[in-house]
Amino acid sequence: MAERARRFWAELATVYESAGRPTLERLVQLGEQRNPPVKIGVSTLSDWLNGRTVPDRNDRYVMALVHFLQQEAAGVGSGYARRPEGWWQQLLAAARQERNTTRGGRPATRAASPGPPPGPVTLPPDLAGFTGRAAELAEILDLLEPDGGSGGGPGDAAAAAVVVSAGMGGVGKTALAVHAAHQARVRGWFPGGILFADLRGYSNAPQVEAGAVADRFLRALGVKTKDLPGTDEKLDAWRIHLDTRAAQGRPLLVILDNVREPGQIDALLPAAPHRALVTSRHTLSSLPARRVDLSPMSPADAVDLLDRTLRAGGTDDARVIAQHDDALRLARLCGRLPLALKIIGALLRDEPDRRLADQADELRDARTRLDRLAYDGDDDEGRPLALRASLELSYQHLTEPQQRALRLLAAAPGPDVSTAAAAALLGESATHARRLLAGLARTHLLEPATAGPERWAMHDLVRLFADDLGQREAPADGREPAVSRLLHHYLTTAQDADAHLWPEQNTPASGTFADRDQALAWLDAERSNLVAAALAAPAHHPAATSLDQALAMYFTHSGHFADSIRLSSAAAAVLREAGDRRREGSALNTLGTALTHVRDFEQAVDIFTEVIGLYRDVGDRRAEAMTLGNLGGALMRLERFPEAAETFHRAGALFRETGDLYSQAQVMGNMAALLVDAGKPEHAVQTLTEVVAVFRKMGDRRSEGTALGNLGRALLELGRLDEAVTAYTDAVAACRHAGERRTEGTTLYNLGAALVVSDRPEEAAGTLTDAITVCRGTGDRHGEAMALSNLGLLRNQERRFADAADHFTTAAALFGETGDRTREGLMLNSLGGTLVATGRLADAIDVGTRELEICREIGDRRGEGIVLTNLGRALSELGRFAEAADHLTAAVAVFRELGDPGRAAEALLHAARARAARGLPD
CATH class of the missing domain: 1.10.8 (Helicase, Ruva Protein; domain 3)
Structure with a gap:
């Protein structure tokens, strides 16, 4: 029957029509534009498009033709479902194989009597300007395709006869089904006919019974009224007609729209070679079918x-x-x-x-x-x-418990809800809650969330609809106590997870989580919901003022500082209003710590200073000491070293008063780190060695890792390279044991820097690459920049200047994003030097100009003088002597102001040379 050839001709004709029927002369030009040119005649093209011959060669041209036609079809918005090139190649090969035994590639049955006329088509009109859904349309067509439709090409085995397209109300199921059916019609896939019926499963009118649909289909197929059987026999007659058409090789496509339950259509569904395309707001899971679920459009x-x-x-x-x-x-x-x-x-x-x-x-x-x-x-x-x-049509078909569940779920803060959280909200067992959730998911009023298993999400407009109903039914649903149960679930579970994160604090943990990893996984999955819950909780609920503390360590561990700032700010405001000064101090302390991590050191100092006064007023000496330690850390970052040292001393004295040995060790470690930052590493080594021993004895690997990292810095400053590498290596191990990924990233880039200085380039490159990966994973943009800057220095040493320039450029941008203008300027300086080394003087001048702006912005006069000198020399190299002289003269003035006669003399010499080269007076 030349089925393969007919398939090829039908597909080619379809894409040609969808492309707007370009002229044959234009298609001939496609061949002429090939390299080398391919000669195709108008008559040859006409034979292909009108089903007279199958191309027997010129594969390159045929694929170019198909590509052009599919592009044109997409451009005019025809809704044509694009096919991959491999699919076309298989289709063409199959058609050729079938025609190989025929003369000239023409059908052997050319003189045979014409086949039966095409069957009836009762489709609604195709939507003009149908758009979007390209992937879903292609998938449906693959499944409807008579030769199997598994998406792998024409030769695949036959697939299931039934395709279910499911999705929420208003998502466009019917439009897509009708459009797909029209595409199948123009392809000539179903010579037996294409029949459509709306089952009205979600209508206020009575739903249509299977017998009534069978009656309509039989009439469409030509059965006269007098020949129609009685009601009970119509479904049998329908099946007989399906079998007859299958035996004749005339498959049917049946569209069953708006089906609410499988029982509506079981008796109507055909077997292969026929196809049925079913649309529903329910998943219809019990039907043996292929499924194409529709989500909102891109x-x-x-x-x-x-x-x-x-x-x-x-x-x-x-x-x-x-x-x-x-x-x-x-x-x-x-x-x-x-x-x-x-x-x-x-x-x-x-x-x-x-x-x-x-x-x-x-x-x-x-x-x-x-x-x-x-x-x-x-x-x-x-x-x-x-x-x-x-949406009301879907809602009214829910059971009463499902309706209540939908209304309450709309009140849950956050983007999704877990089964366990829903059970708390609904006041049900997890088993019963899951049954309700799954029932709502089958109606597509709820969807399985992409965040992970046992999580459920609601479309924004469904949430508005359900929340509106929930507000009206709030007393009957018990909405307020339901939300309170959910908030309590979030708070207590977060507190249990927090107890697992820091075992050295000896906080008793419940049996909610088996271990630290499980607790972290729960926090990661619920983070957005926990933040939303804390911000949405009424002021009288403990979640409003306690979730920020329960999550503080997690936020620090995972680098979610913006969340910490939002929650602690909100909690502090509520507690201030309530007059709870002690807990307000805790919230503000958490806020200051988060601000320190995002490098807003000035504001952190202000907040810590306020909290110290607050704790002094309420007589909480230990909390005052803790806050003094935090204040010292922020002052140290601002390089206000004398103030930081005095603050640490005050903190240590208070900890000695309270007998807190652990916190005393923390302060000692901070004091030693301060000495390193202040350029006195020789005084820090002994203290840090003692602090490491204390934390190791306590089993606090997290604090041990931090102290070892500071010890590595001190040893590196002293040039004790092997000892520094050992300290950093031990610090990385301690951080990994404690699960401290953020500190691990910091320690890795410091270890990498030590390896660079130690002339161990291969180890350094691997370590710095690991540091970049870890910092990116934790969102530590500043740490990533530090690692990139060290890797850039290594590549410069290796004379891999292009790589070095890339690393310096990215590092400078990251330092700028994180507000570290000093290091941004340093990276621009390194980048400029690399560009000069590669002869890219013009680019180096652009970079130097940006660096000069930064030096002036941050008040770095020495840096300004150095940049002016470098810019002057680069401008001279380019023959821009007047500009060079101006920059170098400015540099002279800066260095004289700073009392640096050596640099002033150097700049003056270069200025004189620039003026002489330009013929300017000295």
């Missing part, structure tokens, strides 16, 4: 749909193109749901002068958004153009 597709809606009917509405950012905002506020986008499109078409920004502003209020997503009219299928009405 942002780009959503904007494109809005644009096509506004341009429908040939209008010249260009608002989406001209106001693209506002169109993106509209798409987001519509949840990227096709129904919502069509409603907004209809409203905007009524007001052609209205700005998209105004429409978006109107939707911004969550309380009224659903009411505004409505239009006076019906869609193409006769349903109301209102999102609330669409």
Whole structure:
């Protein structure tokens, strides 16, 4: 029957039509433009497109032709489902193999009598301007394809006969199914016919029974009224017709739209070679079928749909193109749901002068958004153009317990909810809660979350819908105590997880988590929800003022300092209002620590200073000492070394008063680190060695790792390289044992620097690469910059200047992002030197100009003088002598001001040379 050839001709004709039927002369030019050119005649092309011959050679041209036609089809927005080149190659090979025994590649059955006429098509009209869903459309077509449709090509084995496309109301299931069916029609896949029926599973009207659908299908297939069997026998007659058409080689495609439960359609489903495409808001899991689930559209597709809606009917509405950012905002506020986008499109078409920004502003209020997503009219299928009405149809088919669960889940703060959290919210066992969640997921009012197993998420517009209902039913649902249970679950579980993170504190941990890794995994999974819960909790609930403390160590460990700042700021405000000064101090202390980590040292000093006074007022000596230690650390980072030393001494004295040996050791370690920073490493080594021994004896690997890292710095400053490398190596091991990834990253880049100085380049490169990986993993951008700067120095030494320049450029940008302007300037200086070494003087001058701006901004006069000198010399090299002289003269003035006669004389000499070269007076 030449099935393979017919398949090839049908596909080629489809893509040709979808491309807008370009002229054959234009297609001939495709061959002429090849290298080498391929000669294809108009008559040859005509034979291929009209199903007379199969190409027997010129594969390069055929693939170029297909590529061109598919591009054109995409450009005109035909909705054609693009096929990969491999698929076309297999299709062409199969057609050739089938035609090999025929003369001239022509069908052997050319003179045979024509086959039966194509069967009936009862589809609704295809949507004009259908857009988006390219991946889902291709998947559905692959599954409908008569030769198997597993997506691997024409020769695959037959696939399941039933395809289910499921998704929430308004997501565009029917439009996609109808469009896919029309694509199958033009491909000639179903000569037996394509039949459509709306089962009205989500309508206020009674749902359509299988017998009524069978009656409609039989009539469409030509069975006269007088020949129709009785109601009970219609389904049997339908099956007989399916079998007959299968035996005739005339498969059918059946579209069963809006199916609510498998029982509606079990008796209607055909077997292969027929196909059925079913749409539903339910997953219909009990049906043996292939599944294509629909999610909201991508942002780009959503904007494109809005644009096509506004341009429908040939209008010249260009608002989406001209106001693209506002169109993106509209798409987001519509949840990227096709129904919502069509409603907004209809409203905007009524007001052609209205700005998209105004429409978006109107939707911004969550309380009224659903009411505004409505239009006076019906869609193409006769349903109301209102999102609330669409969601109501799904909601009314839920059981009462499912309806209550949906209403309460809308009150849960955060982007998703775990099964355990939902059980607390609903006041149910985990088993019963999961059953309710799974039931809602089957209706697509809830979706399995992408964050991990046993997690569930709700579309934004579904949440608005459910929350509106929940507000009305709050007393009956027990909404307030339900939310309180959820907040209590989050708080107590976070406290249990916190106890596992720091075993050296000897905080008793419950049996919620088996170990530290399990606790961290839970915190990682729930972080967004915990932050949302703390910020949403009413002031009287403990979660509002305790979650920040329960999460403080986790936030520090994982580098989520922005979250820590938000939560501790909010908790401090609540506690201040309540007059709880002691706990306010704890929240502010956490805030100051987080600010120190994000390098906002000035604000951290202000906060710690305030907290010290607060603790002194309430008589909490130990808390005052802890805060003094934190203040000393912030002052040390600001290089206010005398103040930092005095602060550490005060902290140590208070810890001695309270008998806190552990905290005394911490202060000793901080004092020793201060000595290293202040350029007195020789005084720090003995103290740090003693501190390491104390923490090792206590089993505190985290603090041991920090102290070993500071010891490594002191030894490196003293030039005791082997000892420094050993200390850093031990520090890395301690950090890894304690799970301190952030400190591990810091220690790795310091170890790498020590290895560079020790002339161990291969070890240094590997260690610094590891440091970059760890710092990126923990979000430590400043640490990443430090590692990159050290790696850049190593590559410079190896004369790998291009790599060095890349590392210095990235490091400078990261230092700038993290507010470390001093190191940013140093990296620009290193970058400029590397560029000069490679002869890129013009680029070096650009970099030097940026460095000069930084030096002046931070008040680094010595650095300013050095940069001016370097810029002057580079400008002289380029023959820009007048500019060179100006820069060098400025450098002379800076060095004289600083009392540096040597550098002033050097700059003066270069200035004189520049003036002489330019013929300027000295």
